[in-house]
Each structure stands twice: as C-alpha cells, then as structure tokens.
Amino acid sequence: MVKPPSGPGPERPRRLGIKEIARRAGVAPMTVSRALNDPEKVSPDTRARILELVEREGFIPNQLASSMRSGRRIIGTMVPPLINSGIAEQVQGMSDVCHASGHQLLLIQGDFTPDAEENAIRALLGWQPAGLILQAFVQSPAARQLLQAGTAPIVEISEVRGHEPLDMAVGVSNFETAYAMTSHLVDKGYRRIGFVSTPVHGNDRLQQRRIGYRQALLDRGHRYEAPLEVELPITPAGGADAVQMLTEIDPAVDVIFCSSDTLAIGAVQECHRRGWKIPDRLAIAGYGDVDLAVQLFPALTTLRVNRYAMGRRAVEQLLRRLHGETDVPRIETLGFEIIDRESA
Amino acid sequence: MVKPPSGPGPERPRRLGIKEIARRAGVAPMTVSRALNDPEKVSPDTRARILELVEREGFIPNQLASSMRSGRRIIGTMVPPLINSGIAEQVQGMSDVCHASGHQLLLIQGDFTPDAEENAIRALLGWQPAGLILQAFVQSPAARQLLQAGTAPIVEISEVRGHEPLDMAVGVSNFETAYAMTSHLVDKGYRRIGFVSTPVHGNDRLQQRRIGYRQALLDRGHRYEAPLEVELPITPAGGADAVQMLTEIDPAVDVIFCSSDTLAIGAVQECHRRGWKIPDRLAIAGYGDVDLAVQLFPALTTLRVNRYAMGRRAVEQLLRRLHGETDVPRIETLGFEIIDRESA
DNA sequence: CTGTTAGCGCCTTCAG
DNA sequence: CTGAAGGCGCTAACAG
Numbered sequence: 001m002v003k004p005p006s007g008p009g010p011e012r013p014r015r016l017g018i019k020e021i022a023r024r025a026g027v028a029p030m031t032v033s034r035a036l037n038d039p040e041k042v043s044p045d046t047r048a049r050i051l052e053l054v055e056r057e058g059f060i061p062n063q064l065a066s067s068m069r070s071g072r073r074i075i076g077t078m079v080p081p082l083i084n085s086g087i088a089e090q091v092q093g094m095s096d097v098c099h100a101s102g103h104q105l106l107l108i109q110g111d112f113t114p115d116a117e118e119n120a121i122r123a124l125l126g127w128q129p130a131g132l133i134l135q136a137f138v139q140s141p142a143a144r145q146l147l148q149a150g151t152a153p154i155v156e157i158s159e160v161r162g163h164e165p166l167d168m169a170v171g172v173s174n175f176e177t178a179y180a181m182t183s184h185l186v187d188k189g190y191r192r193i194g195f196v197s198t199p200v201h202g203n204d205r206l207q208q209r210r211i212g213y214r215q216a217l218l219d220r221g222h223r224y225e226a227p228l229e230v231e232l233p234i235t236p237a238g239g240a241d242a243v244q245m246l247t248e249i250d251p252a253v254d255v256i257f258c259s260s261d262t263l264a265i266g267a268v269q270e271c272h273r274r275g276w277k278i279p280d281r282l283a284i285a286g287y288g289d290v291d292l293a294v295q296l297f298p299a300l301t302t303l304r305v306n307r308y309a310m311g312r313r314a315v316e317q318l319l320r321r322l323h324g325e326t327d328v329p330r331i332e333t334l335g336f337e338i339i340d341r342e343s344a
Numbered sequence: 345m346v347k348p349p350s351g352p353g354p355e356r357p358r359r360l361g362i363k364e365i366a367r368r369a370g371v372a373p374m375t376v377s378r379a380l381n382d383p384e385k386v387s388p389d390t391r392a393r394i395l396e397l398v399e400r401e402g403f404i405p406n407q408l409a410s411s412m413r414s415g416r417r418i419i420g421t422m423v424p425p426l427i428n429s430g431i432a433e434q435v436q437g438m439s440d441v442c443h444a445s446g447h448q449l450l451l452i453q454g455d456f457t458p459d460a461e462e463n464a465i466r467a468l469l470g471w472q473p474a475g476l477i478l479q480a481f482v483q484s485p486a487a488r489q490l491l492q493a494g495t496a497p498i499v500e501i502s503e504v505r506g507h508e509p510l511d512m513a514v515g516v517s518n519f520e521t522a523y524a525m526t527s528h529l530v531d532k533g534y535r536r537i538g539f540v541s542t543p544v545h546g547n548d549r550l551q552q553r554r555i556g557y558r559q560a561l562l563d564r565g566h567r568y569e570a571p572l573e574v575e576l577p578i579t580p581a582g583g584a585d586a587v588q589m590l591t592e593i594d595p596a597v598d599v600i601f602c603s604s605d606t607l608a609i610g611a612v613q614e615c616h617r618r619g620w621k622i623p624d625r626l627a628i629a630g631y632g633d634v635d636l637a638v639q640l641f642p643a644l645t646t647l648r649v650n651r652y653a654m655g656r657r658a659v660e661q662l663l664r665r666l667h668g669e670t671d672v673p674r675i676e677t678l679g680f681e682i683i684d685r686e687s688a
Numbered sequence: 689c690t691g692t693t694a695g696c697g698c699c700t701t702c703a704g
Numbered sequence: 705c706t707g708a709a710g711g712c713g714c715t716a717a718c719a720g
Contacts, residue, residue, distance in 0.1 A: 003703085007692065015493070017494065017712095017714085019713080019714095025692085027690075029691095029713090029714080029715090030692080031659075031690060033714065034689095034690085042689070043689060049503050058489065060470050061470060062472060062712090063470040063471045064408050064471065064714090065696090065712070065714040065715085066714055067714095068406075068408050068409060068695095068696045068697070068698095068712095068715095069695080069713080070714080070715060070716075081436055086431050091451075091453075092425055092453065095451065095452070095453050096454070104452075104471065105452075106450055106451075107435075107447070107451045108439070108448075108449075109439050110439065110440070110443070113399075120443075123443070125404050126404050126406065127406060127407045128370050128408055145402065176621070184707050206585050218541060235635060235639075236635060236638075236640075237638075239639075262636075265636060266636075266639050269641040291580060291589075292609060292610075294580075295580030295581055295609075297616035314651070361698085362698065363697080363698095371707085372708075373697090373698080374698095374699075374700095374706075374707060374708080375706060386705070386706085387706090390705085390706085405698075406697050406698070408697080409696070409698040409699085409712090410699075411698095412711095412713070412714095413698050413712055414698080414700080609703090
C-alpha cells in the first residue's frame with residue numbers, strides 16, 4: 001500500500017452540481033434532490049423542468065455526498081482470486097442483485113495472508129458499506145474484531161457445517177456434497193476410491209469435503225491400508241499429478257474423486273495421454289460442474305452447486321436485513337446435485 | 345434498477361470518528377487527520393499518542409468524506425461477464441495495481457445492451473472515480489458523451505487497430521494476432537483452414553481476428569470456394585458444433601482455428617468423441633492460452649496474450665495520467681506469442 | 689408543494 | 705507544530 005493518491009489536483013472543470021441545476025431551474029437545491037429521489041413530492045411541471053435540465057446537462061448526482069448524508073449503498077466484498085474457479089459466477093450473481101437494488105459492488109480480491117486480509121477488510125470498511133460479503137476465509141483475529149465492531153451486516157459464503165458465522169452465512173455443506181459423491185461412487189461399484197484436493201490446511205471447505213469422503217467410505221465399510229488421498233494445487237496439472245501419485249500408492253485404484261473439476265479435467269487429460277480408457281481403466285469424478293464438464297470427452301461425472309445462486313442469495317440476505325426484516329435465517333444452506341455422466 | 349436503498353436507517357451505534365479520537369487524545373481533529381496522512385508534520389509524541397488510540401479503537405477513516413474533500417480514489421470499471429473468459433485475469437491485474445496504489449476498484453459487470461451500458465456508466469460516474477477502465481464496447485452515443493464530458497481519464501481495454509479511443513487504450517491488435525496464427529498454420533502445411541468465432545457483429549476484436557485470418561489467407565494465396573467460417577457461441581459446445589459444421593462445408597478441412605480456447609477445447613473433445621486423431625485427422629488451434637491449454641490432450645496450440653498484464657497496464661496508464669505525466673501514450677499495444685504445441 | 693437550516697466526516701487553508 | 709474556520713455535495717428535518 002502506497003500512500004493515497006494525489007492531492008486535490010488542478011482545478012478540473014468540475015462537473016456541475018445540484019446547486020447549479022437548481023439555480024438554472026429557478027428552484028432550491030432541495031427541490032432538485034426531491035425531483036430525483038422522490039418525484040411524487042414535486043409538482044409535475046417543476047419536476048418536468050428539472051428533469052429536462054438534468055438530462056440536458058448530463059447531471060449525475062454525487063454518490064459520495066449522497067451516501068454520506070443518507071443511506072449507504074456500497075456492498076463490499078472480499079474474494080479469493082477470480083481466476084480458475086466458480087468465484088466469477090458468484091461475483092456475477094452478487095453483481096446482478098446489487099445493481100437491481102441500487103447498490104454498488106466494491107471488490108477486493110487477492111490471495112490473502114492474514115495480514116493482507118486485515119488490510120482488505122479495513123479498506124472495505126472505510127467505504128462505509130451497507131453490508132459485506134466475504135468469500136475468503138477470515139483468519140486473523142484482528143480482522144474478526146474489526147468486523148464485529150462494525151455495524152454492517154455480513155454474509156460469509158462458506159462451508160455451513162461446523163462453522164459459526166460472524167453474522168450470516170450462505171453455502172453448502174461440503175461434508176454432505178462429498179459424502180454424497182463418495183457414496184454414489186461406492187454404489188456404482190467402485191472399490192478403491194482415491195481423493196485429491198488442494199491443501200486443506202486452513203480451508204474448511206476442503207477439510208469438510210475430505211471428511212465427507214472419509215465418512216462415506218467408513219459408513220460403507222471401505223477400508224484402505226494406505227489412505228488414497230493426495231493434496232495438490234488446484235490446476236489441471238495437479239489433476240494429472242494425482243493420477244500419477246494415486247496409482248503409485250495403489251495400482252488398483254479404480255476411481256479418483258477430484259475435489260474440483262479443474263483437477264478432474266487435468267486427470268482426464270492425463271488418462272488420454274496414457275492411453276487409458278475412462279472409466280474402464282480409471283474413472284474420474286469432479287466437483288463443480290463447470291461449463292466444460294458436459295462437453296469433455298468423456299463427459300464428466302461431477303457435482304453441481306449453483307455458485308451464481310449463492311452470490312445472489314448472499315446479497316439478498318444482506319438486503320433483507322437492511323430492509324429491517326428480523327426473521328432472516330442466520331445460515332442458508334443451498335442444495336446440490338450429482339451429475340452422473342460418463343467419466344465415472 | 346429499483347429506487348435507492350433505505351433511508352438513514354435506525355440510529356446504529358455509529359463507528360467513532362476523527363472528532364472523538366481527537367477529543368480523547370486531547371488534540372484538534374485536524375491533528376489526528378495529519379497524524380494519519382502526513383505523519384511527519386506532527387510531533388513524535390502527539391503522533392504516537394494518536395496512533396495508539398486509533399489502533400486501539402479500531403478507527404477507520406471514512407473514505408467517503410475523505411474522497412469528497414481531497415482526492416478521488418475510486419477506479420471504476422465496466423466489464424463483460426466474468427464467467428468464461430480471460431476477463432477474470434484482467435480484473436485481477438487491475439485489482440492488484442489498484443490496491444498497491446491505494447485505490448479501490450468499483451466493478452460493474454453485465455451483458456450490456458446500449459441502454460444498460462449507459463446506466464452502468466452513469467452509475468460509475470456518480471462515484472466520482474479518479475479514472476475509468478472500460479472493457480466492454482461502448483456503443484451508445486449518449487454514453488460516449490457522458491464520458492467525454494467528464495474529467496476522469498479513461499482507458500479502454502480493446503482492439504487497438506482502427507479504433508479511435510475515447511481517451512487511452514490498452515490492448516493487442518487482434519488483426520495481427522489472428523494474422524500471425526493463420527500464417528503459422530499455413531507455414532505448418534495446412535491447406536484448408538477453418539475459422540470459428542462468436543458472432544462478430546458489434547465486436548471489433550472478433551471482427552479484427554476474422555479480418556486478420558482472411559488477410560493472411562489472401563497473402564499466402566489460399567482461396568476457398570466456400571468460406572470456411574462459422575459463427576458460434578463461445579462455449580465448448582460451440583467448438584463441438586464448429587467441427588460438425590465446418591466438416592460439412594468442406595470435408596477436407598484440415599485445421600480449425602478457434603478464436604477462443606474455449607471453442608478449441610470443445611472442438612478437441614468433439615474429435616475424441618468421433619475417434620478422430622488430433623492433429624492428423626483434424627488439427628485444432630486456439631486463442632488465449634488458458635490454464636488448461638497446456639494440460640489438454642493433445643496439448644493445445646494457441647496464442648497467448650497476457651490478460652493479467654493488460655489489466656495492470658490499464659490501471660498504470662490511468663495512474664500515470666493522474667500523477668500528471670504528460671507523455672502517456674494514447675495507445676499501448678501489448679505483445680503476444682504463438683504457443684506451438686501438439687494440437688496443430 | 690417548496691424552501692431553509694444544518695450537518696454527514698473529513699481536510700484545505702490560513703492563522704497562530 | 706497545532707488549531708479554527710469553513711466547505712466538499714447532498715439531503716433529513718422542519719418550517720412555511
């Protein structure tokens with residue numbers, strides 16, 4: 001963080017304000033404000049005169065000033081890197097609801113260390129957001145404190161199981177999803193089910209997925225000598241490596257459950273490269289149902305959670321709270337769906 | 345767009361402000377402000393006292409008020425849907441530079457009709473942005489006018505060829521990139537080179553790619569009876585359809601140049617599905633070098649433009665202008681690279 | 689229906 | 705080095 005930008009700058013030709021519009025329309029500034037925000041409270045012809053002027057001059061109210069005096073209208077969000085994940089869809093969902101409700105989305109993204117995270121939250125809070133949506137894991141206690149001291153409602157998009165939200169939460173139970181997929185694979189007759197995820201350390205979603213996977217195996221009476229689990233970066237290359245590593249651990253592994261489609265796609269490519277038939281020689285299951293999943297050869301068996309809906313829902317929760325609804329559920333669990341295709 | 349949010353709301357426990365900090369520190373508000381923004385101008389011990397208090401109370405300056413009085417520190421951006429494209433990387437690049445320079449990114453995204461576009465620009469402008477970055481095509485004349493009337497510098501991330509930017513532009517020449525790839529394919533000995541793109545109407549980048557493709561063929565003396573061109577949605581399914589359609593137009597087509605990796609990946613899958621060897625039976629080339637390209641089987645021959653860098657550069661241009669540099673180039677053309685892998 | 693007053697929280701400017 | 709005054713542009717609250 002460098003020090004804030006330049007000073008007041010040279011006297012740029014200031015865009016004209018409400019006062020000037022008022023003067024030209026021969027009314028008080030307040031009347032212009034009303035014509036814009038509360039048109040019924042102004043007589044039709046004054047209103048017409050004002051709006052015509054506004055239109056002609058291209059007047060755009062200063063939201064900074066407006067938010068200061070009346071309601072806040074920024075919704076701040078902190079997200080992990082947009083690249084390579086369903087995050088983009090979530091942001092899209094958030095964005096859509098925000099705009100439909102007259103809010104603006106202020107976005108902070110990055111790969112957060114606890115320190116950077118605290119800064120990000122500080123930055124967000126400085127803009128007096130009406131609400132906050134956090135999609136990154138809040139780790140630092142300082143950040144937590146900052147958030148709790150604040151007045152803005154907060155929605156975390158997160159694992160909903162075993163996580164006490166700061167305020168509200170929207171998400172799926174990653175435990176359940178992974179449990180369901182693993183059971184599904186067992187039911188399809190697979191005997192040696194491998195599991196890949198990114199490093200789960202400090203990421204409760206992935207942790208829950210792994211626990212769900214393990215629990216499902218346990219419940220179905222599967223027990224392996226060596227755990228068929230690896231941790232790899234969430235890239236196609238990671239998926240390819242998973243094939244390598246898991247077949248080394250146990251050559252008899254017959255399906256790999258990848259905790260992300262990205263991994264799964266990489267794994268599928270690796271099989272092609274080896275000339276392995278999918279799902280006969282090795283089956284692959286993913287998580288996420290990205291666009292490509294259905295088009296992949298062979299089409300990817302995966303698990304769909306509606307990320308776009310999650311983004312929407314998050315903002316909607318915020319809005320309900322802002323509108324003063326009192327019965328807004330603290331935790332909103334969204335559904336999921338196993339998409340059984342060809343790869344497993 | 346619904347009418348703006350709720351009123352002032354109930355009297356929430358207002359986060360304490362600079363005045364309160366000042367009172368507790370036994371100084372004037374101004375001194376607190378200085379301690380925060382211009383520490384050298386305050387005596388070491390007053391400063392220490394103030395900062396300690398700020399820290400302890402979790403005071404966060406109100407950026408709204410601050411931006412109003414002094415410099416603007418929002419950078420507004422309008423982007424097409426983040427889903428399914430390199431846009432996310434661009435946003436990441438923008439975001440990174442913004443935060444490093446103490447700015448905030450205000451994001452508006454959507455699938456823009458001219459009307460929605462105008463609204464989006466209005467919305468952005470209302471926040472008094474220090475600068476604007478536009479990645480969507482500005483179509484409506486009203487929007488153009490709004491932008492030109494404003495005082496904020498503007499960077500368009502766009503096609504750089506044959507496009508007169510509103511203010512500044514950063515981008516690649518899509519003509520050159522497509523020309524280069526097409527030539528490359530000719531040089532590799534392909535004789536019947538098909539081309540897929542999304543509907544080019546109103547999208548000058550795609551238009552330029554197609555023109556580049558055509559020009560390269562012309563320059564190399566390739567002439568086809570029926571044009572080997574199709575327009576399809578930029579999805580994997582579109583890529584699959586392209587294989588279908590182009591081989592119908594001309595069964596002898598030996599390579600398909602896809603104007604996006606997404607299309608290319610879909611095309612590759614379709615070949616697998618048909619049991620066609622790539623590149624022997626049909627070769628595929630992409631555009632973009634997404635993550636998966638290198639991992640795909642067979643690895644995708646494609647063209648790399650550094651979208652992250654584009655995002656960074658866009659903000660950097662803005663900042664240079666804001667810092668008063670006068671020799672900022674109007675158009676910044678970034679390079680590209682043909683990545684020759686296995687698929688073509 | 690319209691206008692006046694006052695002030696959101698901060699910072700520029702000018703005076704100690 | 706520190707403080708007081710005043711205002712950025714807008715709108716709540718209260719007159720008229």
